[in-house]
Amino acid sequence: MTTIASYNVNGIRAAIRKGFIEWLRDFDPDIICLQELKAQREQLDFQYFEELGYQVYIDEAEKKGYSGVAILSKKPAHRIARGFEHDLDNEGRLLRIDFDEYSVFSVYMPSGASGSHRQQIKLSWLKAFYAFVSEYIKTNPKTIFCGDFNICHEAIDLHNPKSNQKSPGFTVEEREWFSSFLKLGFVDSFRHFNPEGNHYSWWSLRAQTRDRNLGWRIDYQLISTALVPHLKAAYMLPDARHSDHCPTVAEVDCK
DNA sequence: ATGGCAAGCTAAGCTTGA
Numbered sequence: 001m002t003t004i005a006s007y008n009v010n011g012i013r014a015a016i017r018k019g020f021i022e023w024l025r026d027f028d029p030d031i032i033c034l035q036e037l038k039a040q041r042e043q044l045d046f047q048y049f050e051e052l053g054y055q056v057y058i059d060e061a062e063k064k065g066y067s068g069v070a071i072l073s074k075k076p077a078h079r080i081a082r083g084f085e086h087d088l089d090n091e092g093r094l095l096r097i098d099f100d101e102y103s104v105f106s107v108y109m110p111s112g113a114s115g116s117h118r119q120q121i122k123l124s125w126l127k128a129f130y131a132f133v134s135e136y137i138k139t140n141p142k143t144i145f146c147g148d149f150n151i152c153h154e155a156i157d158l159h160n161p162k163s164n165q166k167s168p169g170f171t172v173e174e175r176e177w178f179s180s181f182l183k184l185g186f187v188d189s190f191r192h193f194n195p196e197g198n199h200y201s202w203w204s205l206r207a208q209t210r211d212r213n214l215g216w217r218i219d220y221q222l223i224s225t226a227l228v229p230h231l232k233a234a235y236m237l238p239d240a241r242h243s244d245h246c247p248t249v250a251e252v253d254c255k
Numbered sequence: 256a257t258g259g260c261a262a263g264c265t266a267a268g269c270t271t272g273a
Contacts, residue, residue: 010272011262036272038262065263066271111273118271150273169273202273206259216273244261244272 001232002252004104005029006146006221008202008245011038012070015242021048023240028052029249030074033106033146036243037068037092059083059106061092068092069106069147075099084132088125101254102227103140107147112168119168122150126177134184141226144252145186148202148219148245153178153188156197157217169218186222189234189250201236202245210241221250230254 005027009015012034024032032054037044040060049056054072059082061067069092071077077097083089093108109126112119137143151174155161164170182188190199200215209215223231233251240247 014262036262038271063264111271113271113273152273164273167273204259204273205261209259218273 002031002254003029003249004031004144004146004221004252005247005249006033006106006219007247008035008108008148008219008243010036010243010245012044013039016048018242020242023242025052031104032072033104034070034072035106035108035148037070038065039068040064057095057097059092059095062090066091067108069095069108071095071097071104071106073097084129086125086128102142102144105143105145105147107145109148109150111150114166114168122168123173126174130177130181133181137184137224141224143224144227144250145222149178150218151175151178152216152218159200159214169216182222185225187225187228189221189223189231190236190248192231193234199236201248205244219245219248221248223250227252227254
């Protein structure tokens, strides 16, 4: 069995100060996709991860202290790829590693603010990403997209859907984009096993929303239909508190 | 409709986050 985790760490150095390395050692996933490193390569001590047996792959942002994704894998990848030939590739948002049987992506989708320029950028990024994946999947049918999508797909995915109809992350356009993305041939791993609500992956840092479980589910592991027969379990780890997000986990019986 | 907090840059306050 291969355990694939995904975790928006909201600053890897801050997460490490809060015990991320010890948690990683104990949970011991085969692969973990990380988002929002908020650190560049030279600001990190790879030895922390290498001592636990991980290969370290990174797609960092040009801008210091901003964004950045990584994948830690016990098994070395055959090939890695960064970005998807998009204007925002310099923001460190997309990293792929390939094994014999399948590929793993770590993705950190842009966030938007209501009515802002950044929301328009997010929407155009989503459109370009859709086009990229629709081609990619044709020749690489066994793929899992792990990461922070910054979108709640359905009303069940956030605690307050009614008051957030127009909030970035839950607009009609973004929700429809998510549905169309799944139609390319992906399954939402967590939802596949957990049809009920009240399961979230992110909580606002304000007003103790986490203790009251008032959150949003914006972190996903979307697994291609060709891999679904290999998907054995999917769950989240809301008790891991190194970040304002929690880890998500998928278990597959691939090598 | 607004505010609520935190990380990290850089050196007191700004930007970003969703």
